[in-house]
Amino acid sequence: MEKQMETKSLDHIGIAVKSIEAALPIFEKGLGMKLEHIEDVEQMKVKTAKLSTGNTIIELIQPLAGEEAVSRFLEKKGEGIHHICLAVADIEGACAGLAKLGFKPIYPQPKTGAGGKKVNFLSPKDACGVLVELCQ
Ligand code: ZN
Numbered sequence: 001m002e003k004q005m006e007t008k009s010l011d012h013i014g015i016a017v018k019s020i021e022a023a024l025p026i027f028e029k030g031l032g033m034k035l036e037h038i039e040d041v042e043q044m045k046v047k048t049a050k051l052s053t054g055n056t057i058i059e060l061i062q063p064l065a066g067e068e069a070v071s072r073f074l075e076k077k078g079e080g081i082h083h084i085c086l087a088v089a090d091i092e093g094a095c096a097g098l099a100k101l102g103f104k105p106i107y108p109q110p111k112t113g114a115g116g117k118k119v120n121f122l123s124p125k126d127a128c129g130v131l132v133e134l135c136q
Helices: 020-030 069-077 091-100
Strands: 007-016 034-041 046-053 056-063 080-088 118-122 132-135
Touching: 007 069, 007 132, 020 034, 020 046, 020 056, 056 069, 069 080, 091 118, 091 132
Parallel strands: 007 056, 080 132
Antiparallel strands: 007 080, 034 046, 046 056, 118 132
16 A cells, blocks of 8 residues: 555544533543544534644544434443544645545535534544544
């Protein structure tokens, strides 16, 4: 397999929750993380909260009305680790390179995710059972 992209860092770890309001005290007060940002991401139909510790970010994701993928995850598996996100310098180039290797990015074009970043996802089938988000 020929290398097709450079990753810059682990951007965040995504955790699916039923309710950000209920989950926040666990991560903020219980686990001592710092709440950085709460945002409704319209294009993804999710509410997200970003919490930090050191240089690591955890993203809580709560589906909003009409959202399908995270809702299905919660129904099937319950709350838990949903995805890891890798930061890349060139998301279009990364997706094109991955497609050459037979990976199937979930969106034909990147969407706008939390923080206005361009994001796309790789199926867990392509990455050892892990849903991988790419962001730029
Ligand atoms: Zn994410």
